[in-house]
Amino acid sequence: xxxxxLACAGELRDMVAVALxxxxxxxxxxxxxxxxxxxxxxxxxxxxxxxxxxxxGKLRHVPILDxxxxxxxxxxxxxxxxxxxxxxxxxxxxxxxxxxxxxxxALKRAQLDTRLRWHDLRHTFASHWMMDGGxxxxxxxxxxxxxxxxxxxxxxxxxxxxxEADYGRVAFHVPSEPAKIYELKRNPSTGQIIGRxxxxxxxx
Numbered sequence: 001x002x003x004x005x006l007a008c009a010g011e012l013r014d015m016v017a018v019a020l021x022x023x024x025x026x027x028x029x030x031x032x033x034x035x036x037x038x039x040x041x042x043x044x045x046x047x048x049x050x051x052x053x054x055x056x057g058k059l060r061h062v063p064i065l066d067x068x069x070x071x072x073x074x075x076x077x078x079x080x081x082x083x084x085x086x087x088x089x090x091x092x093x094x095x096x097x098x099x100x101x102x103x104x105x106a107l108k109r110a111q112l113d114t115r116l117r118w119h120d121l122r123h124t125f126a127s128h129w130m131m132d133g134g135x136x137x138x139x140x141x142x143x144x145x146x147x148x149x150x151x152x153x154x155x156x157x158x159x160x161x162x163x164e165a166d167y168g169r170v171a172f173h174v175p176s177e178p179a180k181i182y183e184l185k186r187n188p189s190t191g192q193i194i195g196r197x198x199x200x201x202x203x204x
Contacts, residue, residue, distance in 0.1 A: 001124065007110035012102050014071050015086055016121065021068030023125035023143050025049075026118045030093050032085045039064070039073060046144065050093075060144050126151075 001020055008016050019029055022044060031048040038045070047059040064072060075085060088094030100118060107114045122143070129139050140151040185195045 003110040004106060004112060007106045008103075009106075011086065012099070012106060014075060015099065016103070016106075017071050018068050018085075019118070019121040020125055021065050021071075022062050023122045023129070023139075024062065025122060025144075026096065026099075030084075030086060030096070030099075033083050034076070034079060034085060035083075037064075037072060037076070037085060039069070039076065042069065058144065060141060062142050 005013055005016060005020075015029060018024070019026075022029075024032070024044075024046065027049045028046050031050070032044065032046070033048065036045040036048070042064040044062040044064060045059065046062055072085070082091055084091065084093065086094060088098075103118060104114055107116055126139060126143060129142075130136065136151055137148055140148040143151060145151050184193050186192060187194050
């Protein structure tokens with residue numbers, strides 16, 4: 001993440017930083033307006049997209065984490081009447097193609113795989129959320145997944161503490177001494193067990 005950010009300049013660095021720190025989809029990021037940003041309550045209201053609404057069609061709230069709070073605060077100071085947080089030419093929505101072109105160049109400068117998509121910034125956010133001990137149910141809300149099952153399928157295995165509360169369950173003691181197996185005596189005429197003979201040490 002740091003290598004990529006160091007390879008980005010100007011507006012692209014801010015866009016990449018916010019994408020890494022919020023998990024927003026590319027289309028959502030391009031359509032965020034300042035009226036959707038609450039720096040006091042540290043919340044982004046995500047409900048806009050290219051089709052007028054977001055992919056899920058549902059409004060959601062995304063927390064503004066420490067890593068990106070200063071980025072948005074500095075942009076707010078330079079807003080100069082802009083409606084969009086990341087306005088393009090003449091204040092309109094940026095061209096995805098134009099952003100993607102300079103993003104690919106930044107990947108190359110950072111010596112990262114140029115096949116990395118912008119959407120992989122969203123995956124990076126979600127992966128680090130889980131690896132840093134974040135709640136998967138909150139992550140599902142942040143990402144706008146229709147069901148937590150979708151989030152679990154992709155990210156649950158990354159939680160380092162996922163099973164910590166369960167380690168003490170199904171408790172029993174495994175003895176360290178070898179088990180003894182006895183050779184049984186049978187009545188030669190009836191085959192009935194009549195006792196045991198000698199103890200054998202179990203090999204397996």
